[in-house]
Every structure is written in structure tokens, then in C-alpha cells.
Amino acid sequence: FQAVTGYSQPPGFNYDEDKVPPYTLPDPLVTSAGKQVTTARQWAGVRRPELLKLFAEQVYGKTPERRLKTRYEVRSVDSSALGGTAIRKQVSIVWTEYPDLPSLDLLLYVPKNRPDAGKPPVFVGLNYMGNHSISTEPGIALSTRWLPNRPDGKVVNNRATEAARGVQMSRWPLELIVSKGYSVATAYYGDLEPDHAEGWKTGIRSVLDPPTNQKKDGWQAIGVWAWGMSRMLDYLETDSSVDARRAIVVGHSRQGKAALWAGAQDLRFAAVIANESGEGGATLSKRVFGETIERINTTFPYWFCLQYRTYNGKPEALPFDQHELLALIAPRPLYVASAQGDQWADPKGEFLSAQKTDPVYQLYGKKGIGSGDWPPIHQPVGETVRYHIRAGEHDVKRYDWEQFINFADKNFKRR
Ligand code: GTR
Numbered sequence: 001f002q003a004v005t006g007y008s009q010p011p012g013f014n015y016d017e018d019k020v021p022p023y024t025l026p027d028p029l030v031t032s033a034g035k036q037v038t039t040a041r042q043w044a045g046v047r048r049p050e051l052l053k054l055f056a057e058q059v060y061g062k063t064p065e066r067r068l069k070t071r072y073e074v075r076s077v078d079s080s081a082l083g084g085t086a087i088r089k090q091v092s093i094v095w096t097e098y099p100d101l102p103s104l105d106l107l108l109y110v111p112k113n114r115p116d117a118g119k120p121p122v123f124v125g126l127n128y129m130g131n132h133s134i135s136t137e138p139g140i141a142l143s144t145r146w147l148p149n150r151p152d153g154k155v156v157n158n159r160a161t162e163a164a165r166g167v168q169m170s171r172w173p174l175e176l177i178v179s180k181g182y183s184v185a186t187a188y189y190g191d192l193e194p195d196h197a198e199g200w201k202t203g204i205r206s207v208l209d210p211p212t213n214q215k216k217d218g219w220q221a222i223g224v225w226a227w228g229m230s231r232m233l234d235y236l237e238t239d240s241s242v243d244a245r246r247a248i249v250v251g252h253s254r255q256g257k258a259a260l261w262a263g264a265q266d267l268r269f270a271a272v273i274a275n276e277s278g279e280g281g282a283t284l285s286k287r288v289f290g291e292t293i294e295r296i297n298t299t300f301p302y303w304f305c306l307q308y309r310t311y312n313g314k315p316e317a318l319p320f321d322q323h324e325l326l327a328l329i330a331p332r333p334l335y336v337a338s339a340q341g342d343q344w345a346d347p348k349g350e351f352l353s354a355q356k357t358d359p360v361y362q363l364y365g366k367k368g369i370g371s372g373d374w375p376p377i378h379q380p381v382g383e384t385v386r387y388h389i390r391a392g393e394h395d396v397k398r399y400d401w402e403q404f405i406n407f408a409d410k411n412f413k414r415r
Helices: 040-060 174-179 221-236 254-265 293-299 306-311 323-327 347-355 358-363 398-411
Strands: 070-081 086-095 104-111 122-127 183-188 247-252 271-275 334-339 385-390
Touching: 040 221, 040 254, 040 306, 040 323, 040 358, 070 221, 086 221, 104 174, 104 221, 122 221, 122 254, 174 183, 174 398, 183 221, 221 247, 221 254, 247 254, 247 398, 254 271, 254 323, 271 398, 293 306, 323 347, 334 347, 334 398, 347 385, 385 398
Parallel strands: 122 183, 122 247, 247 271, 271 334, 334 385
Antiparallel strands: 070 086, 086 104, 104 183
């Protein structure tokens, strides 16, 4: 075990491999009735629905079935974005029955030159600080929504200032993505629900499933953000400039958790990428290393359903673990990425979890991670399921995107 120092790691948690208590993981291929799953058909028909229900009832809360009526309002189209290499569109998803509910404001980049004749695949993901934060292009509308204040003064009184443009552009290397022939669709996650305990009051939950009823399996914020990614895809299916059948849902950290849950529920997502998604995301809960269920439920009591709290301090009682969430992505391509400086998210636990999906991918004749050991930094492993750990802190870097794009190139067999 190599201690990684110099990064913020909340004290009082285990970061020592030698101190991980023994744990047993459930076999994804055994049904709740104890039957062995041996075919893809049994997986899809019996086990998969069973697991989806477990994750809804025990972790993320049940997604409301009611569909909101929407109208798509095109706010702008610029056909010479990114130095003339891309078309930039801003489209608002307006919830027509609820005029006071904030719209979900999409920012879409479509490459003008493409390596193949077909429509470009599209990365779909929510951003943390508003669409204006992912690029300094002045044509991007400055978000007027609630945002977390920043010590650098670029967000004050919970509102963005002009200085907030581009503050997270390193996380969205648009030129790179577009130059490789991919589109990107993003929106601010706070359009759906601002990320704080009272956030639901001005978000989608206020109309679809307010938490006031204290339902054990009530919908919570991670579920809302996941749902929002599916609504983005609804729009993309109507936009002829992208190939919505090759939509890759991507998320970092808490949005990585949401991207996994979105991909698990919504089979229209052709691939899923979870960057440093950690606890309640890709990593194993029963492996006690870094963040715990108790801690995440305490710090973020509005992210997961109330039922999840029954596992506080006793992950061994979980009848499943997060490798079975990852298995819900099968047979679609799945990328799990870690960072060495993000011990909080338990990089090794993320790897082991991804590796444990192998038997499920095998049912479909696909090769996942394979039986190798946890790889060293900057050595991606696996095929349909892929994993890397990079040097550096909890963040999204150009290195990560380079791997995601290679992975998409390989798995989407560019037409
Ligand atoms: C942390 C949380 C992690 C992860 C992270 C993030 O505070 O404990 O699980 O979600 O936030 O989203 O950056």
C-alpha cells in the first residue's frame, strides 16, 4: 500500500489497504430466489429488473413515472463556434404545465468536420457551475440560477458574475472532443435541482415527488439529476444534427453517480462513463475504504432515499453492492475512471467493482476488465468495460477525456 499524501482526505476514515475488513460480495448472477442466471435472456428478463428495483427502493429512490409535457425553445444557433469548427446551439427544455419551474437549458456543440459520414455521437452530461463555466465563448448565456458561492468572488450572493465564464473549462476540452468528431450536450445540474438541502423546493421534485411525505423510497437529488439526463436525450432524439443512438452519458463524482443511475435505467444510453464516482457510484460499499454510506448520508441527506440510511455503519447488511449497479449497464460499453489523489472515492474499490461485472458481460459474449490486477497509473485496462487511474486530484482532466474518446472510438466502430 502506497499512502498518497498532499490531497484533502477527510480524517477519521480508513485509507489503509491493510485495514480493510474482510467482506463478501453478492454474485450478480444469483437471483433473490437463489437461482443461478446462465443466459443473457435470464439476466435481462429476471435478474436485471430485480436489481433495478433494489437500487430504486434501497439507494436512489423510485423515479416518478409521470412524464412532464415539454416544449423545446431554441435560444441561439451559432454556426461558427470554437473558431469555426463547430455549431453551437442553446435549447431550453420548458416544462409547459409548470411555467414557474426553471427550464433545463441545454448547450450543444456539434462538430462541422467529421471522420465518418454519419451523424456524430454525442456525450451527454450535466455540469456543476452553469453552461457559461465550460467555455469562455461570449455567446453562451450566463446562468441566472442559484449557484454555490465561490471564494474567488466569481459567484456572489449565489449568482454568477461575468468573471465566472470558463471557470470549469478544463473539465470540458471542447476543441478536443469536437476535433475527434463528437458532439457534446450539457446543462447545469441546478436547473433540475440546486445542490443543497432545500434545493428540491425550486426544482423538479417540487412538482413530481416532494419529499415531505417521508417515503422510504422517495425520489432524491441523485435520481433527479439522472432523470434530467434522460430528458436531455429526449431532446437529442429530436435533433437531426446528432446521432442520439450513440449517446454516451458521462458524469464526474456526484454526477458520475447520477450518470450510472441514468444509464442503468435508460437503455437508450449507448454507453456510460463514471469519472471518480466513488461511494454510491462505482465503488464497492462493503469495502470499507474512504467515504462510507453513513458519511455520505450525513453530509448529503438529500441525495439518496431514506431507506439507504438503514445501512449506515453496516454495509455488510446490503443485499447487493455497487458492482451490480455497474452490471446494469451490460452489455453496453462502460468506463470507470479513478484518480490517485482521490482516495476518498476508493480507486481500488472502483476497479474491483468494474471487474466484478465481467460474468454479466460474458453472458453477452463481451470481454470486460479481465482478470488482471489493479493497474498502475495511466495504464487503462479492459475492453467493453474499461478502467484507468490517473495521477492527480479529484477532477476531470484532458487525460480522462482522451481515454473516453479512444474508448468510444473503439466501441462504436465508427461508420
Ligand atoms: C464529496 C462527496 C463525494 C463526491 C464529491 C463530489 O464531498 O463526499 O461522494 O460526490 O463530493 O461530487 O465532488
